[in-house]
Amino acid sequence: xxxxxxxxxxxxxxxxxxxIGRRVKAFTEANPSAKVIRLGIGDVTEPLPPAIVxxxxxxxxxxAKRESFKGYGPEQGYDFLREAIAKNDFQARGCDISADEVxxxxxxxxxxxxxxxxxxxxxKVAVQDPVYPVYVDxxxxxxxxxxxxxxxxxxxxxxxxCTAENNFSPSLPTEKVDxxxxxxPNNPTGATLNKETLVKWVDFAKKNDxxxxxxxxxxxxxxxxxxPHSIYEIPGARECAIEFRSFSKNAGFTGTRCAYTVVPKxxxxxxxxxxxxxxxxxWMRRHTTKFNGVSYPVQVGAAAAYSPxxxxxxxxxxxFYLENARLLREGLQAAGLTVFGGVNAPYIWIxxxxxxxxxxxxxxxxxxxxxxxTPGSGFGSCGEGYFRLSAFxxxxxIEEALSRATKLLx
Amino acid sequence: xxxxxxxxxxxxxxxxxxxIGRRVKAFTEANPSAKVIRLGIGDVTEPLPPAIVxxxxxxxxxxAKRESFKGYGPEQGYDFLREAIAKNDFQARGCDISADEVxxxxxxxxxxxxxxxxxxxxxKVAVQDPVYPVYVDxxxxxxxxxxxxxxxxxxxxxxxxCTAENNFSPSLPTEKVDxxxxxxPNNPTGATLNKETLVKWVDFAKKNDxxxxxxxxxxxxxxxxxxPHSIYEIPGARECAIEFRSFSKNAGFTGTRCAYTVVPKxxxxxxxxxxxxxxxxxWMRRHTTKFNGVSYPVQVGAAAAYSPxxxxxxxxxxxFYLENARLLREGLQAAGLTVFGGVNAPYIWIxxxxxxxxxxxxxxxxxxxxxxxTPGSGFGSCGEGYFRLSAFxxxxxIEEALSRATKLLx
Numbered sequence: 001x002x003x004x005x006x007x008x009x010x011x012x013x014x015x016x017x018x019x020i021g022r023r024v025k026a027f028t029e030a031n032p033s034a035k036v037i038r039l040g041i042g043d044v045t046e047p048l049p050p051a052i053v054x055x056x057x058x059x060x061x062x063x064a065k066r067e068s069f070k071g072y073g074p075e076q077g078y079d080f081l082r083e084a085i086a087k088n089d090f091q092a093r094g095c096d097i098s099a100d101e102v103x104x105x106x107x108x109x110x111x112x113x114x115x116x117x118x119x120x121x122x123x124k125v126a127v128q129d130p131v132y133p134v135y136v137d138x139x140x141x142x143x144x145x146x147x148x149x150x151x152x153x154x155x156x157x158x159x160x161x162c163t164a165e166n167n168f169s170p171s172l173p174t175e176k177v178d179x180x181x182x183x184x185p186n187n188p189t190g191a192t193l194n195k196e197t198l199v200k201w202v203d204f205a206k207k208n209d210x211x212x213x214x215x216x217x218x219x220x221x222x223x224x225x226x227x228p229h230s231i232y233e234i235p236g237a238r239e240c241a242i243e244f245r246s247f248s249k250n251a252g253f254t255g256t257r258c259a260y261t262v263v264p265k266x267x268x269x270x271x272x273x274x275x276x277x278x279x280x281x282x283w284m285r286r287h288t289t290k291f292n293g294v295s296y297p298v299q300v301g302a303a304a305a306y307s308p309x310x311x312x313x314x315x316x317x318x319x320f321y322l323e324n325a326r327l328l329r330e331g332l333q334a335a336g337l338t339v340f341g342g343v344n345a346p347y348i349w350i351x352x353x354x355x356x357x358x359x360x361x362x363x364x365x366x367x368x369x370x371x372x373x374t375p376g377s378g379f380g381s382c383g384e385g386y387f388r389l390s391a392f393x394x395x396x397x398i399e400e401a402l403s404r405a406t407k408l409l410x
Numbered sequence: 411x412x413x414x415x416x417x418x419x420x421x422x423x424x425x426x427x428x429x430i431g432r433r434v435k436a437f438t439e440a441n442p443s444a445k446v447i448r449l450g451i452g453d454v455t456e457p458l459p460p461a462i463v464x465x466x467x468x469x470x471x472x473x474a475k476r477e478s479f480k481g482y483g484p485e486q487g488y489d490f491l492r493e494a495i496a497k498n499d500f501q502a503r504g505c506d507i508s509a510d511e512v513x514x515x516x517x518x519x520x521x522x523x524x525x526x527x528x529x530x531x532x533x534k535v536a537v538q539d540p541v542y543p544v545y546v547d548x549x550x551x552x553x554x555x556x557x558x559x560x561x562x563x564x565x566x567x568x569x570x571x572c573t574a575e576n577n578f579s580p581s582l583p584t585e586k587v588d589x590x591x592x593x594x595p596n597n598p599t600g601a602t603l604n605k606e607t608l609v610k611w612v613d614f615a616k617k618n619d620x621x622x623x624x625x626x627x628x629x630x631x632x633x634x635x636x637x638p639h640s641i642y643e644i645p646g647a648r649e650c651a652i653e654f655r656s657f658s659k660n661a662g663f664t665g666t667r668c669a670y671t672v673v674p675k676x677x678x679x680x681x682x683x684x685x686x687x688x689x690x691x692x693w694m695r696r697h698t699t700k701f702n703g704v705s706y707p708v709q710v711g712a713a714a715a716y717s718p719x720x721x722x723x724x725x726x727x728x729x730f731y732l733e734n735a736r737l738l739r740e741g742l743q744a745a746g747l748t749v750f751g752g753v754n755a756p757y758i759w760i761x762x763x764x765x766x767x768x769x770x771x772x773x774x775x776x777x778x779x780x781x782x783x784t785p786g787s788g789f790g791s792c793g794e795g796y797f798r799l800s801a802f803x804x805x806x807x808i809e810e811a812l813s814r815a816t817k818l819l820x
Contacts, residue, residue: 004689046479119414121415123413290523296666298705
């Protein structure tokens with residue numbers, strides 16, 4: 001009798017974004033003439049940089065000729081890309097990360113879920129609250145939690161509240177934890193962890209023999225020079241952290257698909273009998289057995305992000321979205337809202353006005369201003385009363401959205 | 411204290427192909443002038459069909475313009491591709507499979523591993539022996555087995571021997587099993603399951619409430635019109651089977667990456683409390699939470715495989731490899747070897763001569779004829795004394811390999 005994985009039955013109704021999709025669909029079907037502007041899902045809108053397009057065309061042409069055809073590549077990614085990543089994203093910032101510690105993948109969403117494969121089910125897992133739902137859901141699916149309570153919190157997980165009161169920077173856990181997800185610049189709050197704070201986290205992890213799963217998918221949006229781009233800028237992080245990065249939000253790869261995970265060779269965990277083991281060969285085994293590498297033209301495109309032209313074009317692209325974020329932040333503040341984030345991040349985190357719940361504000365914005373955002377409560381119980389807007393859009397849409405929101409809030 | 415997944419420690423040394431890689435590397439470093447021909451890994455060698463190249467270029471150009479740019483696509487794949495798959499690969503052969511039962515992914519290797527996520531750990535798993543190692547290794551990693559014995563067999567798995575004695579067609583299990591991997595055309599033996607045999611398997615699965623994981627990645631190589639291309643050609647399969655397909659071996663996508671999995675909505679399993687549940691929503695949840703869709707230009711390329719030009723070009727490509735297979739099969743038979751497979755499959759399965767073990771024959775072929783194949787024992791204990799050659803190569807290499815092998819075997 002084929003048995004299903006009962007853990008899936010613990011998952012609360014639909015993943016956040018499908019639920020938003022359902023509500024928007026119902027609204028647009030009932031109001032076909034409404035011009036809905038979507039600031040919900042954090043999806044880029046601007047075309048791929050020309051340097052990347054050119055590189056991808058060349059790579060497709062290589063696949064068209066026998067002498068340059070590429071079959072299976074290394075599962076971990078081609079050296080040309082791993083080396084460009086190690087050099088530009090890490091070594092250039094003084095981080096001691098080598099190319100063979102970089103594992104190229106098709107997405108950070110996949111990586112942050114898949115990484116759990118190599119860890120025992122008995123690890124105590126800490127997440128920020130609000131949190132990117134994939135961290136939580138993949139832990140539920142793999143059986144590291146009990147049932148959810150009324151607020152949507154799963155038994156067994158340690159939730160680290162991030163609210164205006166602590167400036168969206170979580171306190172160190174007061175109980176023993178083994179795996180800690182940190183996301184900076186943060187999705188959904190747009191908050192960033194500064195060096196002093198990250199030092200505290202690295203020290204905590206080392207002292208408690210915990211591993212930090214550091215999601216830096218929005219690293220490109222950091223404009224403040226004092227902020228760390230990588231956790232490996234912190235001494236000791238090679239002994240306690242895995243870092244996730246993506247080409248989605250800097251190079252516009254949400255539909256093109258490329259990301260990477262850094263697993264330092266100096267990172268260790270223990271077996272159930274207390275023996276110390278390197279994490280690196282476990283992830284290597286997982287990645288080579290359950291994955292077959294990223295599409296060749298996509299890897300060539302990603303590598304072009306590090307060419308001089310690519311870098312310049314990406315800086316412009318990121319600058320464009322950051323200007324959107326500035327307009328949203330300042331415009332909504334002027335309209336009377338309390339607004340966080342949007343400085344070193346593409347996300348604006350709003351305190352919902354008039355004591356509305358997050359979903360009430362969602363429905364208000366959708367029905368009265370035809371704007372779609374993301375309810376903060378969808379990211380966790382501490383997100384209740386907050387609302388996320390994304391700066392990924394055309395300038396015209398951002399301006400129109402601001403004008404509608406301002407009218408609504410008058 | 412971060413705990414590793416102890417199940418990984420049960421895995422036997424290196425995945426088969428890395429081990430081959432190590433031996434070949436050692437040989438070529440010691441013999442730099444040797445012209446090694448690789449007939450080991452089943453990787454295609456011929457360029458992508460022009461219709462696919464053209465489609466991919468167009469798709470890359472779409473990404474270069476704001477008005478046609480594509481961000482996140484549906485995780486399950488674009489409708490244009492899912493519909494082409496359902497229509498051409500299933501409905502055209504009388505299989506009742508709809509587009510929304512098709513989940514597009516980046517590889518069958520990933521899919522056959524990932525599918526295990528949605529099943530309980532207490533399922534009894536049956537695999538053919540010899541077997542594609544990924545089925546076994548992913549079950550070990552997820553904790554569905556005990557330790558391996560001296561022959562490499564893991565406790566808890568049910569092995570179904572496939573040898574010359576049963577014509578490489580496994581007998582029905584004599585004990586209760588819940589998940590059954592079948593691969594046809596088979597990797598590594600090149601054997602195919604005919605309709606009568608598949609009917610027996612479907613009946614067995616339905617009677618025992620088991621689910622068949624049907625890997626048809628080599629379906630394009632079927633030339634015998636009486637053989638089923640899909641398990642859904644068998645009545646009742648919608649109630650007991652998941653099918654895996656790939657663009658790797660027909661359209662040459664090993665480096666381009668696209669595949670798909672069919673999960674019928676009529677397929678069910680049970681919870682641990684005996685409640686019946688549909689498998690479809692579980693896979694949907696897994697696929698949308700832990701995966702973010704296949705690269706857009708890749709999906710456009712895959713869809714071009716179903717255009718009239720694409721179909722013609724792919725038929726030619728498959729025909730080319732099949733002719734390689736025929737040359738290898740007949741040439742090696744003429745040289746005195748006992749040879750199986752290579753008719754409806756790109757793999758030749760050889761009985762090693764003179765009672766050599768599989769790895770002995772590997773070392774003989776490598777050192778004396780500079781040919782690389784795959785030791786049958788790497789696929790399971792019943793593969794001992796067999797050896798796999800792949801027909802994926804240039805005609806010149808196939809002819810040269812044959813000539814060297816013939817000389818060696820004299």
